[in-house]
Amino acid sequence: MLELTDLDVRYGAVRALRGLSLTVAEGEIVALLGNNGAGKSTALAAVSGLVRPSAGRITLDGREVTGASPPAMVAAGVVHVPEGRRIFSTLTVRENLQLGGYLVRDGAELERRIARVYDLLPRLAERRDQQGGTLSGGEQQMLAIGRGLVAGPRLLMLDEPSMGLAPLIVTAVMDVIRDINAAGTTVLLVEQNAKAALRIAHRGHVLDQGAVTLHAPAAELAADPRVIEAYLGA
Amino acid sequence: MSQLVWNGLFVGSFYALVALGYSMVYGVIKLLNFAHGDLYMLGAFSGFAMLGALGGLVRSQSLLALLLVLVATMLVTGLAGMALERVAYRPLRGAPRLSLLITAVGASFALEYGTRAAAGADPRVYQVRLGGTTLHVLGARVTVQQLVLVAIAVALMVALHRLVTSSRQGRAMRAIALDPVAARLMGIDVDAVIARTFFLGSALAGAAGVMAGGYYGKIDFLMGFIIGLKAFTAAVIGGIGNIPGTMLGGLLLGLLESFGTDLLGGEWRDVFAFGCLILFLTVRPTGLLGERVTERV
Numbered sequence: 001m002l003e004l005t006d007l008d009v010r011y012g013a014v015r016a017l018r019g020l021s022l023t024v025a026e027g028e029i030v031a032l033l034g035n036n037g038a039g040k041s042t043a044l045a046a047v048s049g050l051v052r053p054s055a056g057r058i059t060l061d062g063r064e065v066t067g068a069s070p071p072a073m074v075a076a077g078v079v080h081v082p083e084g085r086r087i088f089s090t091l092t093v094r095e096n097l098q099l100g101g102y103l104v105r106d107g108a109e110l111e112r113r114i115a116r117v118y119d120l121l122p123r124l125a126e127r128r129d130q131q132g133g134t135l136s137g138g139e140q141q142m143l144a145i146g147r148g149l150v151a152g153p154r155l156l157m158l159d160e161p162s163m164g165l166a167p168l169i170v171t172a173v174m175d176v177i178r179d180i181n182a183a184g185t186t187v188l189l190v191e192q193n194a195k196a197a198l199r200i201a202h203r204g205h206v207l208d209q210g211a212v213t214l215h216a217p218a219a220e221l222a223a224d225p226r227v228i229e230a231y232l233g234a
Numbered sequence: 235m236s237q238l239v240w241n242g243l244f245v246g247s248f249y250a251l252v253a254l255g256y257s258m259v260y261g262v263i264k265l266l267n268f269a270h271g272d273l274y275m276l277g278a279f280s281g282f283a284m285l286g287a288l289g290g291l292v293r294s295q296s297l298l299a300l301l302l303v304l305v306a307t308m309l310v311t312g313l314a315g316m317a318l319e320r321v322a323y324r325p326l327r328g329a330p331r332l333s334l335l336i337t338a339v340g341a342s343f344a345l346e347y348g349t350r351a352a353a354g355a356d357p358r359v360y361q362v363r364l365g366g367t368t369l370h371v372l373g374a375r376v377t378v379q380q381l382v383l384v385a386i387a388v389a390l391m392v393a394l395h396r397l398v399t400s401s402r403q404g405r406a407m408r409a410i411a412l413d414p415v416a417a418r419l420m421g422i423d424v425d426a427v428i429a430r431t432f433f434l435g436s437a438l439a440g441a442a443g444v445m446a447g448g449y450y451g452k453i454d455f456l457m458g459f460i461i462g463l464k465a466f467t468a469a470v471i472g473g474i475g476n477i478p479g480t481m482l483g484g485l486l487l488g489l490l491e492s493f494g495t496d497l498l499g500g501e502w503r504d505v506f507a508f509g510c511l512i513l514f515l516t517v518r519p520t521g522l523l524g525e526r527v528t529e530r531v
Contacts, residue, residue, distance in 0.1 A: 074421030
């Protein structure tokens with residue numbers, strides 16, 4: 001479905017990605033693991049159009065989308081839920097969800113999608129008129145995911161959804177991601193919490209210094225001594 | 235007393251109309267658009283030109299003519315505001331804020347002296363002077379024309395407020411104000427929404443320009459300078475970036491001036507207004523309703 005080939009991204013003199021290649025097939029959860037600064041977030045930003053690659057190709061269903069704008073990518077069904085959640089803090093939960101469906105011009109369809117998100121994440125329904133910034137960290141992450149879902153993604157890209165959350169909440173978030181995937185949405189999951197990510201992912205890629213150094217089915221990665229040592233702890 | 239209140243509210247509604255554009259643009263891209271007052275001037279001149287072209291209708295149906303011209307002028311200044319953004323500000327997206335500020339001052343001069351070159355340096359006299367019957371309301375002398383102008387100003391402000399609080403476009407504007415990157419990830423075309431923000435703000439300033447022309451009767455190419463600073467003051471008093479706050483700030487500034495002038499004399503009016511600006515910048519830089527700004531800074 002999604003294919004990155006030899007992707008380079010530079011921030012001034014810094015090369016954030018150096019020949020990154022990876023694929024995501026329809027229906028998968030693919031984990032992208034690695035340390036801070038390995039290029040995980042940059043890879044997502046390149047796909048969603050926030051940064052323009054200096055070399056390489058991105059294709060979606062075989063069609064080249066390298067350098068496409070964020071609205072074009074959202075319209076094509078690729079939705080990026082950014083690191084740090086980036087909830088619109090003084091807007092209500094409902095307004096945040098409505099913004100997730102900004103490109104949905106049919107009002108009735110937008111309401112149906114928001115209702116589906118409320119079904120999936122009932123806490124958001126309870127807090128629909130509260131300002132996004134007043135939610136707990138876990139609720140904000142759920143809102144960020146729900147906001148992404150309203151756009152109707154075929155591919156949902158999540159950047160560090162576990163960041164700053166208590167272990168129990170991390171589990172709940174990962175379960176929600178698995179449910180979303182089971183309902184037919186492909187997921188590209190960036191995580192520093194490799195353990196949590198590999199529990200739900202089908203395959204994983206390990207990034208180091210802007211390139212993939214290791215890729216394998218999730219279970220194999222979770223058992224790989226190099227991964228255990230570097231990312232899973234003893 | 236009631237006369238002072240009425241005078242203050244009347245002038246204040248003009249300030250509020252102009253201040254809204256200042257405030258919206260600041261809210262969305264954190265730019266103090268110093269050329270904003272000049273769009274008000276441009277509105278007055280474009281209204282002047284259109285009234286001249288309408289000719290006979292102006293004499294027989296002056297209020298109707300003024301309303302027609304008002305709508306057409308809003309379109310003209312709105313498009314001028316979009317053009318200004320496209321030419322002067324968009325190329326500087328992501329540049330340091332000081333560069334934008336300096337550009338805004340330059341754009342202001344360009345509009346002022348461009349108008350002087352096109353229309354001449356001498357003041358023009360508006361073809362329409364709304365002659366109105368004077369009414370006595372609670373001891374204040376109120377003219378019908380003032381009532382009409384205030385009603386138009388209030389209607390425009392209510393419409394804007396509803397647009398911003400409950401439409402898809404308004405939500406997009408507020409989203410960009412809070413987090414432009416996240417807004418892009420929602421699929422919002424940020425440049426297009428910023429252009430529309432300039433259109434709305436400039437259209438309101440243009441409306442105020444025509445209204446001022448019809449009310450005060452005389453226009454000149456520098457008339458936007460002081461009102462621009464007054465609108466900035468109003469926005470700061472109310473809380474720049476906050477729409478209800480800005481409306482409140484406009485009305486409040488009108489009242490402050492009205493009472494201040496009564497107390498100190500007319501020649502102190504501007505001193506008093508800008509004294510208030512300095513006071514607010516020192517004591518409460520976020521303005522009366524401007525909590526949102528603190529959060530952003």
